Amino acid sequence: MNPRLDITSGRRFGCTMCGNCCVEDGYVHLSAFEVRRIADYLGLAPSVFKGRYLVDEDPDTLAASIPVKDGKGCPLLTPDRQCSVHPVKPSQCSTWPFWPEMIGEAAEWQRCKSYCPGLDAKDGRLYSESEIRGLVTLGGRTDESG
Numbered sequence: 001m002n003p004r005l006d007i008t009s010g011r012r013f014g015c016t017m018c019g020n021c022c023v024e025d026g027y028v029h030l031s032a033f034e035v036r037r038i039a040d041y042l043g044l045a046p047s048v049f050k051g052r053y054l055v056d057e058d059p060d061t062l063a064a065s066i067p068v069k070d071g072k073g074c075p076l077l078t079p080d081r082q083c084s085v086h087p088v089k090p091s092q093c094s095t096w097p098f099w100p101e102m103i104g105e106a107a108e109w110q111r112c113k114s115y116c117p118g119l120d121a122k123d124g125r126l127y128s129e130s131e132i133r134g135l136v137t138l139g140g141r142t143d144e145s146g
């Protein structure tokens, strides 16, 4: 069994806004509420937002996901690598890097250091164990891509 990430003394994280995590292939998952909130923020009807950003939707739950593939990055990322919906970005993005798979396996945290300079950054904020556990609960996702 692979060891879990040691969070007993907390972990440091400081985002440099490099945008690397937003170009990792995977999916950005959005709840139905997040779809509406982001569409509102962009001044778009939800249907227009979904059409424009290639959102796959579960017809039962209305939860949706934006595929990030072929190294092209999240379609909500601007050319200068900023999140165009930063104030209302999905919880998947706002809870990075404290995702279940990152905490559940130390090797995954180490792997993601190859592209995320914020992980264990010496000048990053120290998140306590309880803060981390709270963020893991909020995020609750299973795929990659920040």
Ligand code: SF4
Pocket: 014, 015, 016, 017, 018, 019, 020, 021, 022, 096, 115, 116, 117, 118, 119, 146
């Ligand atoms: S890769 Fe890490 S440091 Fe860069 S924007 Fe994403 S979270 Fe921030």
Ligand code: SF4
Pocket: 021, 022, 028, 074, 075, 076, 077, 078, 082, 083, 084, 085, 086, 089, 090, 093, 145, 146
């Ligand atoms: S929604 Fe924003 S923070 Fe999340 S992956 Fe897309 S560009 Fe990055």
